[in-house]
Amino acid sequence: MITYHAGNILHDQADAIINTVNTVGVMGKGLALQFKKAFPENFNVYKKACDDKSFHTGQVLSVPLNSMSAPFYIINFPTKSHWKGNSKFEYIEQGLESLKSEAVRLGLKSVAIPALGSGLGGLPWGKVERLLENSLSELPDIEWLIYPPQSAPEADAMPNKTTRPKMTAGRAAVLGLIDRYVSTGFEYRLSLLEVQKLVYFLTLSGEPLNKVIFKKHHYGPYADVLRHVLERMEGHFITGYADGSNKPETPIELKSEAAEEALHFLDQNIETKQRFNQVAELIEGFESQNGMELLSTVHWVATQESDSADSADISSEELIRKVHNWNARKAGMKPAHILAAFERLKQKQWLEFKVPTI
Structure with a gap:
């Protein structure tokens, strides 16, 4: 039965x-990150x-949860071979057979299924849905609970059973800056x-942040590794990044007491x-x-691209x-604003510093 x-x-x-997963061991964003x-x-x-190279497309991997109540299993279903690529219908077809x-082997009475390969996978839901119905209807004694594409739930509604990371000087500085930033009176959440x-x-200031390397990007200097840093902090120190959505407008908020803990830690790390x-x-x-895009962009140009x-x-x-x-977006920055940002950087002596780049 399909519902x-x-x-x-x-x-x-x-x-x-x-x-839904890939076969290279990465659960970096979307539903897979929520499962992680x-x-x-x-x-x-x-x-x-x-x-171990023992998991491939067309297979499924069942993991028992050793729970007294349902769900009893997570079944990992590869819809793509690499996280950078798109899903393929052949992977869905082969995976459904597995x-x-x-x-049947596990004696399951019900299975909850997301929109396989749709969303981040790029496959049209209409075609995937027909594939699901045609294939799963062959086992009518099992209830197949299908969840069509939908937006991610609110961050606070996403379960998180990961171990709380330790407070470090780097984390404390980032959290403290977020707190200082949002305390300026702006009503929107930090992005x-x-x-x-x-x-x-913070990296420019000399704070040793492990593996944080910046490159020139659409919105200014960008470090991809921060996705993983924020993922680790999500649900423990911050909220808003739960499904790994790497969009510039993604709102980030501090969890209660995170700022207090961070500032206390900073007091002990002069x-x-x-x-x-x-x-x-x-x-x-x-x-x-x-403002932040402007300031960082001007710094990058002055320190990385100056003649x-x-x-x-x-x-x-x-x-x-x-x-x-730089790009069409930066072409809209007003000359007066660019020069004002440069003057601030020069006045505060930040033009002496350069970040590691790739």
Whole structure:
């Protein structure tokens, strides 16, 4: 029997829940990342199978949860071979045959299934839905609970059973800057774009942040590794990044008491606190998405792309031209704003610093 449902599939009480995955051991965003946090034991088994090269498209991997209540299994279903690629219908077709065999082997009475290969996978839902109905109707004694495509649930509604990470100087500085930033009176929540720029300037200040390497990107300097940093902090120190949505407008909020813990930690780490204060002084008055993008972009151009040996000696004409040539988005930045950002960086002596790049 096939039925359709809405809501958070992670809360379904079917005998088994399907988790859509790749075969390289990465659950980086979307539903897979939600599963990683809700069922960390499943991720460990899945990751080992991928590392051993024993898990391939067309197969499914069942992981028992050793629970007294449903769900009793997570069934990992590869809809793509690599996380960078798109899903393929042949993977769905082959996987469904394996899924049906596995459901019979395990004696399952009900299975909750997300929109296989749709969403981040890129497959049209209408075609996937027809495939599901044609295939699963062959086992009418099993209830197949299908969850069509829908937006991700609110971050607070996503289960998170990962271990709380330790507070470190780097985490404390980032959390403290977020708190200082949002305490300026702005009514909107801090965005992922602004967190990227806060960490950019924190790295410039000399704070040793492991593996944080920046590159030139659409919205200014960007470090992809921050996705993993925020993922680790999500649900413990921050909220808003639960499904790994890497969009600049993704809102990030501090969890209760996270700021207090971070500031207490900083009080015991004087050098990090000094760097924290330097960043806070630099960005004063630029606390907005546009302001932080402007300030970081101007810094990058002056320190990474200037024709002058000394970044502070870049001419106004060269600076404005290179900012505007970055992309169409940057071409809309007003010359007066670009020069004001440059003056702030020069006045606070930030043009002496460069970040590691790729």
